[in-house]
């Protein structure tokens with residue numbers, strides 16, 4: 001599907017050794033497609049879940065939903081498992097790998113009620129633009145995995161990514177309805193959303209974060 005299939009550009013391990021690495025249940029919450037895929041559930045996919053703040057937030061907001069996180073960054077996954085242990089959360093499962101691999105393994109099945117991608121890596125340099133996760137092909141592809149009226153939620157603090165989103169929304173207007181078309185509803189600060197690490201980073205640097213909610217037509 002993608003010519004850069006499964007190639008990873010970000011960091012998968014932290015610079016410093018994670019002091020929380022010693023966990024005796026590192027694999028307990030692994031998402032196993034054969035065992036854990038249940039289309040009848042309210043399924044939420046959180047791509048690039050980072051430290052897991054959004055997954056934790058969603059697990060409380062939707063206690064009956066199944067939240068599947070997808071993250072290549074080992075320290076992020078460990079932080080999330082720590083929180084799952086601490087808070088006794090029972091509706092989050094982790095896919096510790098590349099989202100594109102997970103999607104390929106799921107084989108274009110209409111599984112998800114919601115797909116979240118908060119603060120995808122912006123790759124600002126022009127020569128790196130093709131590394132961006134979100135593009136026309138990706139939004140077209142992920143459409144196949146959404147249930148009827150399913151939603152994809154995206155946020156970014158990169159002006160360039162916002163521009164890209166506007167272009168994609170226009171190009172794909174026959175596939176997705178852009179639901180939050182005014183300032184009050186696209187300004188991340190005004191919304192009840194998870195305060196993720198990258199949202200806080202943006203806030204501390206006075207960068208505005210924009211939120212997009214796209215509904216499958």
Ligand SMILES: C[S@@+](CC[C@H](N)C(=O)[O-])C[C@H]1O[C@@H](n2cnc3c(N)ncnc32)[C@H](O)[C@@H]1O
Pocket residue numbers: 010011047048049050051070071072073076097098099100117118119120121133196197198199
């Ligand atoms: C800028 S961080 C945002 C993390 C988190 N969503 C937040 O708001 O704090 C982007 C994350 O996406 C992850 N990522 C990038 N490409 C990915 C892919 N193809 N599959 C899974 N995770 C990916 C990176 O490892 C990184 O942790």
